[in-house]
Structures are given as C-alpha cells and as structure tokens.
Amino acid sequence: MSNPHPPKWADRFLEWFCREELYNAIRGDLEEVYTRNYHIHGPKKASWLFVWHVILFFQPFASKNRLPSSLLNFTVMFKHYFKISWRNFGRNKAFSLISLIGLTTGMIALLFIGEYVRFEKSYDLFHKKSDQLYRLRAEGWHNDGRKWFQGTANFPVAGPQVYEKVPEVEAFTRLYDNGAIMSPQGEEEEKSYKEGNVSYVDSSFLTLFSFPLLSGNKQTALREPNSVIITASMAHKYFGTTEVVGKQLIKDYDKSLTITGVLEDIPENSHLYFDFLISYYTLEEARFYDNWGWTDFYTYVQLIPGADVQNLHDQFDAILHERKGQYYENVQAKEYWRLQPLDQIHLHSGFHSEAGLDAQADIIHLLIVVGLFVMILAWINFINLSTARAIERGKEVGIQKAVGATRKQMIMQFLLEAFLINGMAILCAILMVKVLSPYFSIVSGQATAVKILSQSSFWKMAVGIWIIGSLGSGFYPAFVMSSFKPISILRGKRSPKGMFSVIRKSLVVFQFAIAIAIIIGTGSIYLQIQYMRSQNLGFRMDQMYVIPGPQAFPVDSTFEQHLTRFRTDLLQNPKVIKFTSSQSVPSFGVSNWGGYIRRADQDASHAKTYSIMSMDEHFLATYELDLITGRNFSQQIVSDNKNVIINETARKQLAFDSPESAIGQMIYCPLNGSYDGTQARVIGVVKDHNHYSLKNGYNPIIYTYSPASSSFFSLLLDSNELSASTAYIQEVWQQQFGSEPMEGFFLDDQFNEAYKADLRLGRIFAVFSGIAIIIALLGLFGLSTYMIFQRSKEISIRKILGATVMNIVSILSRQYLMLVLLAGVSAIPFTYWFVQKWLEGFAFSMAIHPILFIIPILGTIGIAALAVSWQTVKTAHINPADSLRKD
Amino acid sequence: MKGTNLGEFEELVLLTVGILYGDAYGLSITDELTRQTGRKSTISSVYKVLVRLEKKGYLSSEMGGATEARGGRPKRLYQLTQSGVSVLHQTREIRNSMWGQFPKIIWEGGGL
Numbered sequence: 001m002s003n004p005h006p007p008k009w010a011d012r013f014l015e016w017f018c019r020e021e022l023y024n025a026i027r028g029d030l031e032e033v034y035t036r037n038y039h040i041h042g043p044k045k046a047s048w049l050f051v052w053h054v055i056l057f058f059q060p061f062a063s064k065n066r067l068p069s070s071l072l073n074f075t076v077m078f079k080h081y082f083k084i085s086w087r088n089f090g091r092n093k094a095f096s097l098i099s100l101i102g103l104t105t106g107m108i109a110l111l112f113i114g115e116y117v118r119f120e121k122s123y124d125l126f127h128k129k130s131d132q133l134y135r136l137r138a139e140g141w142h143n144d145g146r147k148w149f150q151g152t153a154n155f156p157v158a159g160p161q162v163y164e165k166v167p168e169v170e171a172f173t174r175l176y177d178n179g180a181i182m183s184p185q186g187e188e189e190e191k192s193y194k195e196g197n198v199s200y201v202d203s204s205f206l207t208l209f210s211f212p213l214l215s216g217n218k219q220t221a222l223r224e225p226n227s228v229i230i231t232a233s234m235a236h237k238y239f240g241t242t243e244v245v246g247k248q249l250i251k252d253y254d255k256s257l258t259i260t261g262v263l264e265d266i267p268e269n270s271h272l273y274f275d276f277l278i279s280y281y282t283l284e285e286a287r288f289y290d291n292w293g294w295t296d297f298y299t300y301v302q303l304i305p306g307a308d309v310q311n312l313h314d315q316f317d318a319i320l321h322e323r324k325g326q327y328y329e330n331v332q333a334k335e336y337w338r339l340q341p342l343d344q345i346h347l348h349s350g351f352h353s354e355a356g357l358d359a360q361a362d363i364i365h366l367l368i369v370v371g372l373f374v375m376i377l378a379w380i381n382f383i384n385l386s387t388a389r390a391i392e393r394g395k396e397v398g399i400q401k402a403v404g405a406t407r408k409q410m411i412m413q414f415l416l417e418a419f420l421i422n423g424m425a426i427l428c429a430i431l432m433v434k435v436l437s438p439y440f441s442i443v444s445g446q447a448t449a450v451k452i453l454s455q456s457s458f459w460k461m462a463v464g465i466w467i468i469g470s471l472g473s474g475f476y477p478a479f480v481m482s483s484f485k486p487i488s489i490l491r492g493k494r495s496p497k498g499m500f501s502v503i504r505k506s507l508v509v510f511q512f513a514i515a516i517a518i519i520i521g522t523g524s525i526y527l528q529i530q531y532m533r534s535q536n537l538g539f540r541m542d543q544m545y546v547i548p549g550p551q552a553f554p555v556d557s558t559f560e561q562h563l564t565r566f567r568t569d570l571l572q573n574p575k576v577i578k579f580t581s582s583q584s585v586p587s588f589g590v591s592n593w594g595g596y597i598r599r600a601d602q603d604a605s606h607a608k609t610y611s612i613m614s615m616d617e618h619f620l621a622t623y624e625l626d627l628i629t630g631r632n633f634s635q636q637i638v639s640d641n642k643n644v645i646i647n648e649t650a651r652k653q654l655a656f657d658s659p660e661s662a663i664g665q666m667i668y669c670p671l672n673g674s675y676d677g678t679q680a681r682v683i684g685v686v687k688d689h690n691h692y693s694l695k696n697g698y699n700p701i702i703y704t705y706s707p708a709s710s711s712f713f714s715l716l717l718d719s720n721e722l723s724a725s726t727a728y729i730q731e732v733w734q735q736q737f738g739s740e741p742m743e744g745f746f747l748d749d750q751f752n753e754a755y756k757a758d759l760r761l762g763r764i765f766a767v768f769s770g771i772a773i774i775i776a777l778l779g780l781f782g783l784s785t786y787m788i789f790q791r792s793k794e795i796s797i798r799k800i801l802g803a804t805v806m807n808i809v810s811i812l813s814r815q816y817l818m819l820v821l822l823a824g825v826s827a828i829p830f831t832y833w834f835v836q837k838w839l840e841g842f843a844f845s846m847a848i849h850p851i852l853f854i855i856p857i858l859g860t861i862g863i864a865a866l867a868v869s870w871q872t873v874k875t876a877h878i879n880p881a882d883s884l885r886k887d
Numbered sequence: 888m889k890g891t892n893l894g895e896f897e898e899l900v901l902l903t904v905g906i907l908y909g910d911a912y913g914l915s916i917t918d919e920l921t922r923q924t925g926r927k928s929t930i931s932s933v934y935k936v937l938v939r940l941e942k943k944g945y946l947s948s949e950m951g952g953a954t955e956a957r958g959g960r961p962k963r964l965y966q967l968t969q970s971g972v973s974v975l976h977q978t979r980e981i982r983n984s985m986w987g988q989f990p991k992i993i994w995e996g997g998g999l
Contacts, residue, residue, distance in 0.1 A: 022934070025950070028960030029914040029930055035956055056931035061938050 006034045006050040014054045017063045085417040098782040099382045102775045103425035106378030108432050113371035114461045115452050116444050123269045123346035127210045133342040136299040140335040148333050154299040156291050166315050168307040173202040175298040181552050184238040185248035194741050197275040208302050215245050216261020225281040229261040234275045252552040271346045309339050332605045370768050373514045379473035380507045381779035386477035388786050394484050401486040410482035418474025426466045512823030515772040517831045519856040522769045524835045525762040531846040538689030540624040543717045546585050547744035549710040550737040560708040566736040575725040578716035580618040581709040586691050587751045600666035611699045614706035629659045630684030633705040640705045645684040650700035659685035693754035697843035781867040788875050796880035808876040813868045820864045824857030893978050900936045904965050912962035945971030
C-alpha cells in the first residue's frame, strides 16, 4: 500500500467524537480533500490541513452526546476556579508580578540551557550507523605505570590490520589531516587559498559516515588516486557553483585533483570537520601505508552489531604484540589500540593536550544544575508568596468549605492557580526566547540556536517545564491552604502559623545560599583567568607577530638563501626589531618523542617523553628566554647541529643535579627527525616557559639547531599595531616566497584562545549569578513587604510607646538580614569544595582567599538590606494614627 | 413565521443543493459555493448548515456513491424537500416584492 494516508490519530479522534450517521460521509469528504491537497501541496501540508478540518468538525452539531453530566458540572466548577484565580492574580498585582517575572526569567534560562545541552548531546548521532562506529585510538604506557603517550589518532597500519585480522571489524577508514593550498584550474581569475581543513580518507569513508552527497557516487568517488570531494560552500568559493564534478583543483601549485563529488556542508554537530576529502591513495610515499609508530592517522571502524569491545581489545593487543613485542621488551613499555564509541567523542574525549576538552561533559552537567537551581529559586518565590498570603485567603477557604467544597476541590483550585501563573510565565518565556535567540547563539557558539523555536524538543521541554513546575510549585501551597479548618478560620483564629513560617524561612535561606554560591563561582572563574593572564609566562608575548612559513615553497638549499634575504629585508625596516625562525612557537604544538630519549650513560628503561623543537640562533633573544648557563647556538660552529639546549624541566627529568652539571653531557636524542641511536651534547640550559597555557604545567623541551626552519617566522615589532608595517612585510614576503598567501597573527591573541572556553564559562556564570540574585531579591522584597504590612499595627503601637524610626527599621530588617547571613555561611563549605575541585584542573591556580567568600556574602547582605529597608523605612514613617484608625 | 426564516448562508446552501441536483454532498457543495460566490467556506461550516437544514425539514439525505478517491466510503447525498423548495420561493418573493417598491429615482441617480 503506497497510497498516502492522513494521520491515523486524527482519524481515530474524528471517529471517536463524530456521530455515526455523519462519520462515513465526513470521513469520505475529508479523504477526497486530503488526496487533492496531497497532489497540490505535498504530504506534510495535506496532513496538517486534514488535522485542521477534523478540529473544525469538533463542534456540537457533529458530536455524539457522550459527555457525562458530571463533566458538565466539572466545566462549570472549572470556570469558577478560573475566575477566582484570575481575580486573585489581579488583586495582588505586585506579588503576582514578582512571581511572574521570577518564573519567566527562570524558564528562559532553563529553556536555553535545555536546548544547549540537547544540541551538545546530539553530536555525531546523525550518522545512520552511529551505534556501530568507533574511533580506534592508540596509547602507550611504560611498564612502571607512567604514561608514554595518549592520543586520539593511530598508526597508518592500524585500520587495515584490524580489518584483515579481526572478523568483528566490518569496515574501516583512515583520516589524515593536512593543510594545502588550493587553486581552481581553468578559471579566468587566478586565485589560490590556504586551506586548513583538508583530509585524506579511505574510499569507505562515505559509506561509514552519513555525510550527504549533493552529487557524485559515495561508493566510488574516493576510489581513484587524485580524487577530491569538496563541500558546497567550497564549490561556491572556488567556482561560484555546485556543478563542479569533473573540474580540477590544483593542490600546492603542482598536483591536479579531479572533483568527484560535492558534499552538503558539514553539520555543526559533527566532531569531524573538513572542507576537502582527498582519496587516500593520492598519498604516494610508503610511510603512509606501512608505518607502525606514526600516530597522526584518525582511524574509524565499523563493528558488527553487538560486538564485545573487551574481546576486541584483546585481539588488538595480540596484533601489536606479534609485531612489536621485541621492541616493547627493549623500551619497557607497551602500546594499546583502544575503541572509543563515536557518540562519546565530543563530550568525553580529552586524551590530547587539547585543554578544556575533557571538562566538556562536566561543564554541561554543571550548567544543567545551575539552570535547575535558578528555576527552583523562582518556584520558591511563588511558593513563599502564596503561603504568606494564606491568612488573607483563609477566609475565602473557610467560606468555600462552609458551603460544601471538599478539600480535594480546594486543592484543585490552588493547583489551577499555579498552572495559570506558570502558563503565563512560560508564554512570556517563549516570546523572550524568540527575541533573545540571536544573542544566545553568539554566547553559546551554536549557529543553529537561532532557529530554536523550530525544534520539537524545545516545545516538549516547554510543556514539561510548565506541567512539572505547576505541580511542583503548586502542591505545597495547595496543601497548606486547603488544610484550614473553616470553624477556626471563621471564628477569627489565626491559622496554625509556626511550622509554615519555619519552612518559609528555610526556603529563603536555601534561595540565598544558592544565589551566593553562584556568585562565588563566577568570582573564582574570573579571578583564576585574571591570575593566569597576569602570570609571567617566561617568554616575550607582547608585540610578537607570527607568520606560519610558506607551505608550497620547496624546502631545499635555496630556501635558506630566501629566508636570509627575507630576514635581512625585514630588519631593515625600523619597525621590525627582531626576527627568528623556528619549528614551533608558544601555544602551538611541539612534537613529543618518547621511547628512547635518556642520558647516554643510562639504559633504555630510563627513557621518558620529551618535546623536541628546532630553532635558529635568534630564538632565545627574540622570545627573551633566559639562558641559565652554557651558550646559545651559533652559525659559526658547525658541530651545533649535533648539540642541544634543554630547559629546566627537561634538565630535571634527565636527572642532572644542576644546570652546570648538565653542560657537556651526552644524551640519546633524535636529531633532524632521525631516531636511530643518535647522541647529542647538551650545550645550554634555559629557564622554563609556559608553552601552551597555564592549564598545563611546564613541558620538558629539548631544542635542536636549525638555521632555517620553515614552520614559523616570529617578528618582534615596535608596537602592537600592524597597520604601519603590514604592507612592507607583505611585499618582502612576496619577493621571497611568491604568490602564496601570508597569514600572520599576533601571538597574544592566539595564546588567549586557550582561555576562551573558561571565559565563556565565566560569562555564562555571570549571567546566571545576576539572574539568581535578582530572583532571590525579588522574593525577599515581596515577602518582607507583605510581612511588614501585616505588622503595621504593631509598629504604630511601638511608635506610640516611644520607638524611634531607627529602632523600628532595625527590628523589621534584622530577621531578614539574619536569614541572608545564615545563607551565606551555609553556602561556604560546598562552594569551597567546588571551587577547589575546579582549580585542580589547572597546573597553575590561584590560592583561595577568604575575600572570595566575604565580598559576595557582604555584598548580598547589603543589597538585601536595601530591598528590605525600602519598605521598612516607609512603614516606620507612617503616622500611627493613620494605621490604627483602619478598622 | 419566525422559524421559517432563512439565513443568507442557509439560502446559498439550499440553492447550491438545487443546482447540484443528484450530486449534492458535503465537498461538492463546498466547492460549488466557492465557485459561485468566490468566497471560501470550510466543509465543517457547510455541514453545520446541512445538518440544521435537514432538521428543519428543508433537505433530505441518503447514502450512496462510494468511490475509490473516498477510500470506498459512501457520500451523504442531499436533496431539496417540498418545503425546502417552497421556503426558497417564499424568500425570493419577499425580495422581489421589496425590490419592486424601490423608488425609481434611486436608479436614475437623482436622489443621491
């Protein structure tokens, strides 16, 4: 049956309510209309219109008389409840508004957080086979338990090996990231761009992952060497159209690639990001196929459903042992291939030095908790303000009960009130979410957040918040107020107050404890970032302009001449003070070498992991790294290509007693990338510097000498402004390195990127602490206003008896400020614990100072005093005669 | 006399049922109304009037004419009853009589 069908549930609904003699005729007519709309508007709109027509028929003329009479009664009662609730809302406009504003704010926060979390958890789930896909990563451990290396990628042989030898592996693909300069062939305009998101992948890539192809065949597109698939936006960038299959792209000015497919742009919730996919067989060198130690290849495998991961790990161990068992014996360490489920990569990764990544999942949970707390604060406001008015509403309850209302009915009445005000709040919140979504999108970094209202999950959540919130916040007041006994109330006795007011006060304490805790959290985040920024990083960062070296330019004997001319020309300009070329610069990766680096007089079991980078003789001076002892590299000394300079951490890790004793010692160390047993002499020891960020500790770094490194050029300028010298630098660049685009940046911008995630967390916390404190204060304001109003007679009598305004203000304010103080004190222990936990994630963290707690608490008490005193002062100034005359 | 008065929409529906003699059912009436008057009405509002008119005795109905397009469901075919025809006549006569009493001067534009 391929015929289109209108939604079944709507049909069933129609059948349920529609009179039998009309049902068949109406249903037939609607079927005709549906078929007609189906052909004109398509299935979606036709179904929608069908539902709409069914709803239109839901009228008395077409319905059976099946509604029982009690339901009719119920509707009348419902109308009555509704009217009472509505009047009540209007009678106490100020209190209702306080509840409403609080609830709305809380709901906005919760809705945004909910969507944010849902999106973060949706990463990589769009792949049809996502439950079968795993990333195969490699890690290594020394036999004594120390970490050797731990990464997310693997050797180039890993994929093919497990595919061949492990029956549970159905398919694999490798992914090797590399930058490239691309230019279109046959376009009139000559243009080329530096592209960072270029990946080499096996032909199975598109059958494992479900990235949709706009054109091209996903089975064959990546089979041939020199094939490339590009995303739609790249097709537009290079050719101005997506009809590009069969056209050519030139990679790095020499290799011609044929476009065999166009992909839709990569969805935001994918951990893989690329603009170009080049077929793996385009890589020619043997090392891309047979290397057993080069961990730069992301490897993904598809397992048969229900495969036992533990069992697979054992099989992997066997493969590795067979091949490298002897080597492991020698270095006293082992490597492992481990599976990581695809859907956990985004939130639970963090094996790499990518700082902050591993905290992702924790931050998400923290956000949910904070969002819920803010919402709970608002619900408490509603609860407190409702129960505080219990005395007033007691009479109403008494009369209702006297004329026959049951307790159940009274509970209904108060629950309805909760549903009403929560309903109004959720409507306002949805409206505000619509207005605020562009800003939210900026803060959260999720571009899709702009279309938040079109997510069905958003509406489910909104309804959920409404229902749960109404029941949660409505139940206690309903319970309290329906419990009044009509006789005692109507006789004029006060309601049983003691217990309820204790509960009310504890709720206030709870509110302020939460608000203060969030403020302290915000403060710690900002102080820690401030602390890290103000730390001496151990190197010169100001005015440092860094240019990544040319990529397509051949690094041969002429390169050194070009670089020397580039350097001399730049230094002729007075704006360029110093220049150096190096393999890495701070905040960029330095390759880690493990396995055999150790002192020459020690055996292999002492080998540890070190970072190795090459630099020219100007690096130390340009970056102002202090040489503790020994000497710098020099162009005149030929043997310097076999000498190394080490930093303090490396010196300690090599177990040299002092910097001086290290000088002249020999160590096993790879030179110029060659690994086999080369030895190097230590000629200098430099002070440590923070190469990445203060989240990480110092790395043990070994510097080797290379007079002309092509990776990074660093220019120390005479100011932090580039505008004056940019044209000049560009010109010199073009003279030496041709038309390749130059893309430089200031180092401090790059370095501060590392704090971006923390800054964002800080900003989010700042918003929430603002919201939390406002909601709590609104509640306190409402509560105190009401309570003071209740006591106006008492105050008048006190005044008559001689109390001064000051006396009265202090009597009235004291109890509320005590509550806030109590809240502050009770917030300290768990906040302290949290802040300390968070700081443990940083290698360099500030000391937790009491000020961090004292200022938020005193500040909150101060603002609370303002909120309360506005009403107390006013009341204290009232002429006693006025208030006592009232009844 | 009050019970026999026809509303404007009721009158239009009755007339349409007459025009569609033999094939007047919910959807065809709705379509024809739209075609004749140029205004859109929903099936439910037409049904509402049909049910009312049948109760008043101006229309009678029977089942018949199931087709594939309707998923094999029969139509409820309406036709005018004797009193339906006469109430239409009545309405028309009242109008004609009132139109006849219009002063001629309005048509000549002199009075305006």
